[in-house]
Amino acid sequence: MLRRLRTRQVWLEISLLLVLLLGGCAARGTGPQDSSSKLDGAKYVPTLFFHGCGSSANAEMPMIRAAQRAGVTQTVVHATVAKDGHVSWRGRFKAGDEHPIVAVQFTANRDGDYQVTAGWAKNVITGLQKTYHITRFNMVGHSMGNMAMVFYLLKNARNTHLPQLQRQVDIAGHFNGILGINDRPNRMTLTAAGKPTKLDRDYQQLLALRQRYPRQARVLNIYGDLNNGTHSDGRVSNASSKSLRYLVAGRARSYQERRIVGPNAQHSKLHDNAQVNRLLIHFLWQK
Template identity: 90%
Template sequence: MTGTMLRRLRTRQVWLEISLLLVLLLGGCAARGTGPQASSSKLDGAKYVPTLFFHGYGSSANAEMPMIRAAQRAGVTQTVVHATVAKDGHVSWRGRFKAGDEHPIVAVQFTANREGDYQVTAGWAKNVITGLQQTYHITRFNMVGHSMGNMAMVFYLLKNARNTHLPQLQRQVDIAGHFNGILGINDRPNRMTLTAAGKPTKLDRDYQQLLALRQRYPRQARVLNIYGDLNNGTHSDGSATRRRNRCATWWLDGHGRIRNDASWGQTPSTASCTTTRRSTAC
């Protein structure tokens, strides 16, 4: 077997395992612009818990489709609504919630997919959430983010987590989150360490803002934090180091302590994952 074929098989294995974790996590959960179209049947919004997928930098919602299709095959939902957010924040919708399918997926697409101002992308995320609230009267939701998508999510929470008039976050999945620096931009391999309590020894500007989440992060929310390792000595996935990814656990736990409850096995490109009270560190 060639090296290329082996890498493809490993990549496919990793995506399958990530998809399985998402199904286990999300399947357990029983705006400017016009709102999404509602089904002709009247829906009880309190019963619906949509899961929003946010793509990475320079990417698109298509990159999240392998995970979304896995959730469909597992029977989590058969409803996928597409929300496309223009640069000015206007949201265009395709699809609608369906009666009886109470865990729909919303695939979010940022048209300006290289926007680096996280306050802006957080505002776009809010437009999607409030659009769903206005149309379906949802009170709860989940989020899945990949790379930059994680930053849109956490900066949304930074500003809105305490707003009781908005839907409340239940579950969050962070994949390859660069919460405290990006290799080649403001970080280099093996530069940062973590204290025994999990606090990073170096904090970039964005992360310093996110420290406020230690007090604001929703108490009811559960988080799965997934990250990879190229096993090439950088202890990173090529963009963010494992320690930078693990920085999320410092502000996810209100006391800076992590309790390990369960674990998943090691794969060639993802570290083993251990669940905590409100987070999972890999």
């Protein structure tokens, strides 16, 4: 009887040891943290794409695919941000592919509270920092995505513990109003310094960027002009888009504007425009 008990105890100890060993192997699986430990985060400069109001990350895919065709990267990570700010990830950075793209999707894609969307953007950036230890990043925004970007910078540009912005591309930005809501064609004018003669509530908050915008960052501001007398892309006046200059040009390492003209310069067509693709690919990656 005693012999049987001892035998049983030995087998229990062996079983427990096997469980511990297998558990250790599972803990060292192929999750994002495991793959990131092999990467030198300082070498990786991801570019985050932010979509517009009522849209999705799918709208940014023509630009992303153009970057892939240009040989920038073959890595596209998808970050979906829930209404509560939780980020779900699909894909991961790959060794040697040091310019990955992150397609950001806001589930609540019509939320016009830019303090909230700025927090969502921060969650994506800090998630990349935690997983991949990045120290630098780029941003591309279309329409409302630009507001998530600039309000993120308004709140976080001085935080040296966060990754530092290198390059920013703004497409069809409505920094000081939207046609049909708080602006109308040819109403807004800019001073010689680029300041709007009338400031909406959001722009008044953004004025603090004149003291906060990161000095190392370069900015490319792309806007569309239908060339039909409205001086707009049909949704945003050129003056509203160009009002970004007054906020950042005095501090940014460089600032440039590019006007896209014609039917394909319409607001929602700018993120699927070959000329826009060429501009941002050259500006971001010198391709």
